[in-house]
Amino acid sequence: MDTNTAGNYSSPARGRYSRNASNLTFDARVARLNRIANTMRQNVVDMVYTAQSGHIGGALSAADFVTALYFDLMNIDPANPHWEDRDRFVLSKGHACPIWYSALALRGYFPESELKTLRKNGSRLQGHPIATYLPGLDASTGSLGLGFAQAVGIAMEGKLLKKKDYKVFAVLGDGELDEGVIWEASLAAAKYKLDNLVAIVDMNNLQLDGTIDEVMPIEPVDAKFRAFGFDVMTMDGHDMADVLTTLTKARNARAGKPICILANTVKGKGVNFMEHQLDWHGKAPNDEQYKKACDELQACKELEGVES
Numbered sequence: 001m002d003t004n005t006a007g008n009y010s011s012p013a014r015g016r017y018s019r020n021a022s023n024l025t026f027d028a029r030v031a032r033l034n035r036i037a038n039t040m041r042q043n044v045v046d047m048v049y050t051a052q053s054g055h056i057g058g059a060l061s062a063a064d065f066v067t068a069l070y071f072d073l074m075n076i077d078p079a080n081p082h083w084e085d086r087d088r089f090v091l092s093k094g095h096a097c098p099i100w101y102s103a104l105a106l107r108g109y110f111p112e113s114e115l116k117t118l119r120k121n122g123s124r125l126q127g128h129p130i131a132t133y134l135p136g137l138d139a140s141t142g143s144l145g146l147g148f149a150q151a152v153g154i155a156m157e158g159k160l161l162k163k164k165d166y167k168v169f170a171v172l173g174d175g176e177l178d179e180g181v182i183w184e185a186s187l188a189a190a191k192y193k194l195d196n197l198v199a200i201v202d203m204n205n206l207q208l209d210g211t212i213d214e215v216m217p218i219e220p221v222d223a224k225f226r227a228f229g230f231d232v233m234t235m236d237g238h239d240m241a242d243v244l245t246t247l248t249k250a251r252n253a254r255a256g257k258p259i260c261i262l263a264n265t266v267k268g269k270g271v272n273f274m275e276h277q278l279d280w281h282g283k284a285p286n287d288e289q290y291k292k293a294c295d296e297l298q299a300c301k302e303l304e305g306v307e308s
């Protein structure tokens, strides 16, 4: 696997999309991000179809806020993936990695053509992300709960040891909240007043084999995180204006408390027949379903005026 390590690879660092140009109006930023989110969704569908396996529903539910982070808000440099001052991103619900890989490729961390190697033997794009394989991955994730614990550690290092200003964004699933380690890590986040940590919970109300209530009731999530010492915010995870406003507020917060954003989302968002469907947690589309999904995303693209 040596040839697959990030260290042996020189990043092109010129992605199809860059970070937001700062002179855009708020409305123009929102419109731009909606167009990029559509491309992100198309990439997810293409990847899982090509691999004929992978987690599509939870990648699509996270598409909008991951887009806002990577193409507008996060302070990162694809030409220098290990830059010490960069903001960090940890996809704790690592099974949804097609959306992470798509963001990294579109920002130029590696060639977009590599996306079609998802889940192939020898590929750097494994079914769960391996940080040493690919530039831009700040943590290896997939065993639910452990990514968030790593994010808390990274935030502790930034705030307490290195005294850096970087932010750590961690994306969690609502089913993932069943893991005890989430709450152990939360205790530490509050104890060390990690106001550089932003946990975003993808509240799509489904997990692997049932609704959240069926598998393990977790509500009230907001009161639980508050009781664990977090500042809690809520957003519509598919309303890009709300996503941008809430993430900006979280990014700028310095209240001496970690932040938790509850993102109300729809599993499978953007492909009608996948939306709210448990079946699409970890299933690949067949030829007919793939064509239907592409037609829908293409129609949405034309509506949004996507340029590429």
Ligand SMILES: Cc1ncc(C[n+]2csc(CCOP(=O)(O)OP(=O)(O)O)c2C)c(N)n1
Residues within 6 Å of the ligand: 057, 058, 059, 061, 093, 095, 096, 142, 143, 144, 145, 172, 173, 174, 175, 176, 177, 202, 204, 206, 207, 208, 267, 281
């Ligand atoms: C420790 C651990 N237990 C079980 C699994 C198997 N698993 C993979 S995805 C998943 C459901 C996750 O649901 P959720 O966090 O809500 O993710 P999303 O709905 O966003 O896909 C489970 C149980 C795992 N990856 N790790």
Ligand SMILES: [Mg+2]
Residues within 6 Å of the ligand: 058, 173, 174, 175, 202, 203, 204, 205, 206, 207
């Ligand atoms: Mg879920």
